[in-house]
Each structure stands twice: as C-alpha cells, then as structure tokens.
Amino acid sequence: MNARHFRTFARYNAWANARLYAACGALSEAAYLAERPVFFGSIHRTLNHVLVGDRLWLGRITGVPAGIPTLDTELFPDRDALRAAREAEDARIIGLVDGYDDARLLAAEVAHLKTEVITQLCRWSRCRDDRDLLMALRTVDELVAIEDDRA
Numbered sequence: 001m002n003a004r005h006f007r008t009f010a011r012y013n014a015w016a017n018a019r020l021y022a023a024c025g026a027l028s029e030a031a032y033l034a035e036r037p038v039f040f041g042s043i044h045r046t047l048n049h050v051l052v053g054d055r056l057w058l059g060r061i062t063g064v065p066a067g068i069p070t071l072d073t074e075l076f077p078d079r080d081a082l083r084a085a086r087e088a089e090d091a092r093i094i095g096l097v098d099g100y101d102d103a104r105l106l107a108a109e110v111a112h113l114k115t116e117v118i119t120q121l122c123r124w125s126r127c128r129d130d131r132d133l134l135m136a137l138r139t140v141d142e143l144v145a146i147e148d149d150r151a
Contacts, residue, residue: 002102010097014090021047021083032079040072047082048074054089058096 059066
C-alpha cells in the first residue's frame with residue numbers, strides 16, 4: 001500500500017461518517033438517545049466510542065496521547081457537539097495522512113504494529129511491572145530486526 005491508498009481511505013472515512021451522522025440527524029432526540037442492546041447502550045454513546053477510538057489511534061500514531069481514560073468515555077454530551085468534533089477529527093485524519101509520503105506511512109505502520117505486538121505480549125506474558133514491559137519491548141525490537149534482515 002502507498003500514501004495514495006491511505007489518502008483515499010481517509011476521505012472515504014470522512015464521507016462515510018458524514019452519511020452516518022446525516023442519518024442519525026434525522027432521528028428524534030428520543031430515538032437517538034434510546035437505550036439499545038448494543039455495546040455502548042445507545043447510538044450516541046456508540047458514536048462517541050468511535051470518536052474515542054480514532055483519537056486513541058491517532059495518539060499512538062502521532063506520539064501525542066489523547067488523554068482518554070476509558071473506551072466508554074463520553075467526549076460530548078450532545079449530538080451537535082459530537083458531530084462537529086467528528087467533522088474536525090475527520091479533517092485532522094485527512095490532514096495527517098496528506099502530510100505523509102510512502103516512507104512516513106511505513107514508519108507509522110511499523111509503530112502501530114509494535115504497539116499491537118507489545119499489547120499482545122503483555123497479555124500473553126501477563127506483564128506485572130516495568131521489567132516485564134522492557135522484556136516485551138526487547139522482544140519486539142528483536143522481531144523487527146529479524147524482519148529487517150529478511151528485507
């Protein structure tokens with residue numbers, strides 16, 4: 001994949017979110033906030049969660065933590081504020097991806113994969129303290145070195 005693909009994905013994401021929020025905007029307030037048998041309990045809380053996820057991932061990619069404590073954090077209590085934040089986040093994603101060339105996107109992908117591998121190693125080995133985390137980091141660095149040698 002190259003930078004052009006990611007630029008296309010970012011724009012598609014913004015387009016899809018605009019359509020989703022337009023559909024949700026047609027709902028009554030009661031229907032929009034109604035308790036539902038979904039993971040986050042309502043359409044509003046589910047849309048909040050999607051924004052939380054995007055902010056957390058962008059924080060990992062950019063190296064600037066999002067400062068969001070939990071996946072069910074309600075960032076915005078009303079739909080208008082949430083929609084405005086979604087539009088701003090989509091613009092941020094597009095701006096970020098537009099600033100990347102193929103090499104920078106590869107570096108971001110490697111950073112993402114390292115985060116995923118560390119998370120899985122810590123779950124697997126039940127990291128209990130900083131020594132366990134350092135061991136997981138060394139393991140990841142060894143895996144990356146092996147892949148670099150293969151390339």
